[in-house]
Amino acid sequence: DEMRRVTSNYGTILGKGNFGEVYKGVLQDGSLVAVKRFVSNVEDNFAKELKVHCEINHKNVVRLIGYCAEENALMIVTEYISKGSLDDVLHHDGIHIPLDTRLRIAVECSEALCYMHSQMYTQVIHSDIKPANILLDDNLNAKISDFGISRLVNTDATLFTEHVIGSICYMDPLFARYGRLTPKSDVYSFGIVLLELITKKKATARNGEMGIVECFTQALGTGIRRVRGLFDVEISSQNNMKVLEGVAKLAEECMRMELDRRPEMVDVAERLRALRKTQVQGKQKLTIFPWGWKKQPATANNSQSSSL
Template sequence: MIQNTNQLSFNISSFTPNELDNMNYTGQAYVTGEGIQLTPIELNHTLYFQAGRATFRDPMQLWDNTTGNLTDFNTHFSFVIKSIDGQSYADGIAFFMAPFGSGIPSDTAGESLGLAKETELLNSTYHFVAVEFDTYMNSWDPPKDHVGIDVNSMKSVANTTWFSSIFAGRTNDAWISYNSTTKNLSVTFTGFKNNNTIEQQLSYVIDLRLYLPELVTFGFTSATGSLYEINNIKSWEFSSSLQVDSVSVPPKKGKNNKIVPSVISGGLVLCVLIAGVILFLLWKKKKVEVGNDPTGEKSMGGELEFGRGAIRFSFQDLYRATNGFVDKLGQGGFGQVYKGSLENTFIAVKRISKDSSQGIKEFISEVKIISQLHHKNLVKLIGWCHEKKEFLLVYELMPKGSLDKHLYNHNNLLRWPTRFKIAKGLASALFYLHEECEQCILHRDIKSSNVMLDTNFNAKLGDFGLARLVDHDKGSQTTMPAGTIGYMAPECVIAAKAGKESDVYSFGIVALELACGRKPFIPTSEASQVIIVDWVWELYERGRLFEAADPRIYGDHDGEQMEEMQRLLIIGLWCAHPDPNCRPLIRKVIQVLNFEDQVPILPERMTPIAPLVSAISH
């Protein structure tokens, strides 16, 4: 049995009237210099009761009937929904999947977003699965603008309030992904609150095979009713991957297939003898290899090939790309990082020290784990190299470097809005690792130097060398202590136990770094050090929490930013509580960061670590 992959991938950074080959436009959808207009925008045109769709030209194979395998897909698009001339508006847009070849239903109206007939709004015979960005409250809708997941009905199976900014006409971003193993349809989208961009999330577990055929059309749809608005798609990126098993067809029966039983029997005996000799020779060869290869270096090739999505490079390619490893970006515990360029793309190449057996283990862990991950707040692993006793990892280059370089560089100060955005981005990455992946991924080394920043200072978590896969329903695991002192949770140090709670603890320390502008260990006048958690908690106990804020930016805050600062400080303490049972799930952290939930009321005094030793060890 041969395993093939059916892949579909494209990236349309902008839509122009001259580039129509990749898309199909139906109904009232058309292209202008601003992108795709799903419904008319010219005031001299009929704006009421219009519908339009823009779909990719080719179908997506959503699942395979032979194997039952489902596709994994990720998509990102930017869009604008705007009121025309400040008028009341409706009804929104949707990203949708429907049977390939299906079109806009007849007798459709704004409330259906072009997905269902007016008479079948809550039980459509036109099958679809959609993510709606709904700007009008119908009788079945929650109050206010909202994002929902729809399955053959305009009444969403899951929804959440959307902090839209329709009158301002701001550009929004949405990221939608589907995990074929967990059946999780996940949506991350931007909103606006108090003039700041926030990220919101929604997810729903659904087996798409139960609702859609193998081949689906996919794209965007919108409609207007008695009210109207601008429904504009700016850009669209999409990728999908479906594992399809090709089974060899048995030969047809006929004269040439008749074989004398004795010949079959003799052939089997001969095959068994040959197989036995081969296995014996392989066993001897393996013993010699183990003796000459105590680190297991030579046996890694096959293991690493399971890293999906990462390219295997030759050493010569990377030597040329880095000009002989001359432009050094930094040095970690197990190797150096160099700047390079491949096909006009800047890269960072991590070269593992040859004498580091632990570094080689981390190399394998990183290739096998991070190559399977796709999230906007994770550093992308482009490829790897294992050749001539060299171990190299190739990443996308993060132009702004690591977070710690900015927090503790007086010449390049991070302002508060950027810090708060970084905290939310890091939380989003951790939520993806803990909740949205097929298996829960424990990072085990979250720290400011592993939080990288792109050109726009978006946070991207990197360095998965210590990461481990665990089942979602299992608690903390006993393991070898791993991580960085100052960021390691007490249970990791005391009892060598790691779980989601220990990653949350590390996140809490980084949150305090962002708010305070101080390292995990703070020097004191007595030539000793105090842990940042203890220092901030003591100020919290005294009712002087804001004294912990970074004095370099404290005076810049307005009322709203002061509230954000308070939230991040309290979240930092909450996450870094010494008792793992008192820490929040990262999902809860995101809700508080996005002002979707209240900040917790923490105990006035922190629980001492000592009484926890016996409880944690058990």
């Protein structure tokens, strides 16, 4: 009854997770929350998700507020994140997102994953990283959500499972093929998120068109010029090109088919911070010296970049 009141009888659905539906709710003090209502016969999944949420405390992970564990009423209550998902903002809302904001979102997500992989007492593998599971607040700060199929890893950093669950377009092919789940599985999925951030194209193929992963893989085989052609036109100015190429190279490394050739999440976070710093400094130079680009030997720079 309490949850019916909080959610106005489950009146506003926000989305669907792996094992239930998520509704908007209002607590007695007026604060907004998200209520994940589990479907029947998923007590184990509820217990696992709740345990993961209880272990995690990071500013870029959706915060647990409470839960209901009554029979036939399994629910997890988390903070309400106002802007919806990165998937909505990138592909449906039609708003302009500057490169610096996209880099900040990438940095925040990578830091949350780095925390989950290497800074928690019990390691967590999310195993369903995708733009739909990255929520954004009013200031477009990122919060990782939906721990429905996450795994707590006690000792060995590799898990084998016969039950391969997840979003196929973002799933590590090695996990899909062999059921072998490691932190590098999250790294692979995050590589696809990076691609979507810089291209604004979806991983899922639609209307007979290739998804961004296949487009990117083909472009890599023919050189950097083809890769540049995939970048979102809203952010692909000449001044941003080196940073965008740096993100694309990092995405390629994350998506390598050999586990040991993929970077650790801590390295991914460090490189994204460096790329963001480069982008911010480049913008400051343009602001302080708007004439500086004309004074520099532009022809040399242009011939150098065109030879890549």
